[in-house]
Amino acid sequence: MPTDAPAGNPAVDFAIRVRGLTKRFGALVAVDHVDLDVPRRHVYGFLGPNGSGKSTTIRMLCGLLTPTAGEIEVLGLHIPQQAEQLRTRIGYMTQKFSLFEDLSVRENLEFLAAVQDIPRAAARRRIDELLEQYHFQDRQKQLAGTMSGGQKQRLALAGAVIHEPELLFLDEPTSAVDPESRRDFWEKLFELADAGTTLLVSTHYMDEAERCHRIAILDRGVLVADGTPDALTGELAGRTLVVEAAQPRQAQKALVSLPGVISVAQIGNVLRVLLAEAGGAEERIGRELQRAGIEAAVSASHASLEDVFVSATRGQPRREDAA
Amino acid sequence: MKSRRLLAVMVKELRQMRRDRITLLMIVGMPVLQLLLFGYAINTNLRDLSAGFADQAGTAGSRALAMDIVATGVVRPVLQVDTPQELVEAMRRGRISLGVVIPRDFERRRSEGREAVQILVDGSDNAVQGAAAQLAQMPVDGSSASPLAVHPVSVVGFYNPQRRSAVNIVPGLVGVILTMTMVLFTGVAIVRESERGNMELLIATPVSSAELMIGKVLPYVAIGLVQTTVVLALGLWLFEVPLGGSLLHVYLAAGLLIVANLTLGLLISTRAQSQFQAMQMTFFIFLPSILLSGFMFPFSGMPRAAQWFAEILPLTHFLRLIRGIMLRGASLWELWPDVLALLAFTAVMMTAAILRFRKRLD
Numbered sequence: 100m101p102t103d104a105p106a107g108n109p110a111v112d113f114a115i116r117v118r119g120l121t122k123r124f125g126a127l128v129a130v131d132h133v134d135l136d137v138p139r140r141h142v143y144g145f146l147g148p149n150g151s152g153k154s155t156t157i158r159m160l161c162g163l164l165t166p167t168a169g170e171i172e173v174l175g176l177h178i179p180q181q182a183e184q185l186r187t188r189i190g191y192m193t194q195k196f197s198l199f200e201d202l203s204v205r206e207n208l209e210f211l212a213a214v215q216d217i218p219r220a221a222a223r224r225r226i227d228e229l230l231e232q233y234h235f236q237d238r239q240k241q242l243a244g245t246m247s248g249g250q251k252q253r254l255a256l257a258g259a260v261i262h263e264p265e266l267l268f269l270d271e272p273t274s275a276v277d278p279e280s281r282r283d284f285w286e287k288l289f290e291l292a293d294a295g296t297t298l299l300v301s302t303h304y305m306d307e308a309e310r311c312h313r314i315a316i317l318d319r320g321v322l323v324a325d326g327t328p329d330a331l332t333g334e335l336a337g338r339t340l341v342v343e344a345a346q347p348r349q350a351q352k353a354l355v356s357l358p359g360v361i362s363v364a365q366i367g368n369v370l371r372v373l374l375a376e377a378g379g380a381e382e383r384i385g386r387e388l389q390r391a392g393i394e395a396a397v398s399a400s401h402a403s404l405e406d407v408f409v410s411a412t413r414g415q416p417r418r419e420d421a422a
Numbered sequence: 423m424k425s426r427r428l429l430a431v432m433v434k435e436l437r438q439m440r441r442d443r444i445t446l447l448m449i450v451g452m453p454v455l456q457l458l459l460f461g462y463a464i465n466t467n468l469r470d471l472s473a474g475f476a477d478q479a480g481t482a483g484s485r486a487l488a489m490d491i492v493a494t495g496v497v498r499p500v501l502q503v504d505t506p507q508e509l510v511e512a513m514r515r516g517r518i519s520l521g522v523v524i525p526r527d528f529e530r531r532r533s534e535g536r537e538a539v540q541i542l543v544d545g546s547d548n549a550v551q552g553a554a555a556q557l558a559q560m561p562v563d564g565s566s567a568s569p570l571a572v573h574p575v576s577v578v579g580f581y582n583p584q585r586r587s588a589v590n591i592v593p594g595l596v597g598v599i600l601t602m603t604m605v606l607f608t609g610v611a612i613v614r615e616s617e618r619g620n621m622e623l624l625i626a627t628p629v630s631s632a633e634l635m636i637g638k639v640l641p642y643v644a645i646g647l648v649q650t651t652v653v654l655a656l657g658l659w660l661f662e663v664p665l666g667g668s669l670l671h672v673y674l675a676a677g678l679l680i681v682a683n684l685t686l687g688l689l690i691s692t693r694a695q696s697q698f699q700a701m702q703m704t705f706f707i708f709l710p711s712i713l714l715s716g717f718m719f720p721f722s723g724m725p726r727a728a729q730w731f732a733e734i735l736p737l738t739h740f741l742r743l744i745r746g747i748m749l750r751g752a753s754l755w756e757l758w759p760d761v762l763a764l765l766a767f768t769a770v771m772m773t774a775a776i777l778r779f780r781k782r783l784d
Contacts, residue, residue, distance in 0.1 A: 158783060161626055162782075163622065163625060163626060163781075163782060163783045164782065164783050164784050165782060165784055179782075182781075183628070183781075186626065186627055186628040187628050189626075191622075191623070191626040193619065193622045193623060193626075195619040195622075196619065197618075197619045197620050197621075197622050197623035198620070198623065199434065199438065199618075199620060200618070201437075201438050201441045201442070202434065202437055202438065206434075206437055209430075209433075210430050210433070210434045211627070213426055213427060213429070213430030213433075214427050214430050214431075214624075214627045214628065214629045215627065215628060216424060216426060216427065216628065242441075258623075
């Protein structure tokens, strides 16, 4: 298993180092002064809602977009200046399926192998190997466009790793995939990480983020949290409660108006409450509910990554609100 | 530039093309359709124009002349009247497009060598006017008093060879078809990759701009030559177009035009935001090409500025080459200025396309 060293430690070998990365599209600041350190051999998660700047950041890291400001170093290369040298060393799986729909599975892989300049014999071996690993042996001649979402994603991943890159970027790889395919897909990602590949995966699924060795949370272009899932949830110790009430909707109404409550989310019959501060909130919330005439049982709970996400994104004043 | 990658791009293009039925159909269907359209429908040798006659002279000589005019096949008599006014009236109503007036003093005018016959032309149709103007060149020989002297020998020579316009049009048509299809095919080639999302994958790979551009263009050179063959074969077979010069030179000239048009298409493709835009830009090039190159209208008759502009168009130079080779039997080397012009055009466009194409999304 990869060791988890604190970010910024010079002893750790980083695949990606980013300082002050900023991208503006006209008046819109898509990525706003992001600092990032991705250790090698890690599965690094990029968590954030749609439009939070995940794709833009990944594209800048690959050298596909020119940053407005900031410094990028990927595998020791300065990006975007040395982007061409980077191309053979990274794999990039785009958010939208970007292989050729009118080519067959094998033809797509053949094209990518040739473009990556893998010698013919080695390419044939590598393609056969990938077809087996990714379960495409009996679909070699099928056109990519006729496959299901999960199959397409698997093929895209096979294509992205055909040249055995040191670093793999995956932009929301499972957004169009059913849960079972997602699980299989993540198995493949961990196999790659075990084999020594560094992976940067963007997602908006909490369960996927939880699997990552480290995650960074992006909100409207700003990096709002960064760390291991355990460390991030640990920071919220004592700030998460579970409220069981006979009428959860009513309880929720009463709770949201209480001071110090950041969010209340109903999950089945219980409510998850996230507080601004830790310490002794349990009784206070219980009393407040009683005063409002709502019978409820309040108990402490372990923080989840979703709580981390909510506290990170709601803890700060929204820029739109400020404007 | 690595040949492996170049080959990979070409193979990919060909494989995609093979599965694209509409493109395949266009490759062969478009030349055939256009050849038939231009070869048969566009016929500058007009025949059977409805004509009215006002023979006020009524002499043997005037009747003979009228019969000779009819005998050319250009006109078909539909009306016999007494006065020119009645002819004008009939023309306004659209009954006739041409009126022949033979005045009372026809015989005297002819012997004096003055204008003996008047032909009224419906000028609202340009083609009719042209045809009738040529009819007016008919020798009504005034120096001789003999009615036989007005026998329209030279007019028969002018209108009889029905193939004549096909002979002019078919070689040019090779160029027109290549201009349309080649620019269009490559015009959409790069944009299509962007629209389908393949471009993001391509630019993240080590494939270079030049490999991508040239690899995309080369398969279409073969297609262009196939189209050339289709048009030439049909032209020779259906319209009996003569081949005066060397077939090899015809293909070389076609190759020059193909490459010039493909690079132009690539440049369009790096500019256009969508396949639709690329098509619009293609037609923006296509229209002046057809109108100014000398394919439809004589080059020498155009204003100076239009001529300069036409010199930029590849089709202009190709028309000079192909007509020279096929009709006059000239060799490509004798026509070197146009060869040079096409080569220069290609070099400029290719460079511009490669420079413009950035392996970036912004």
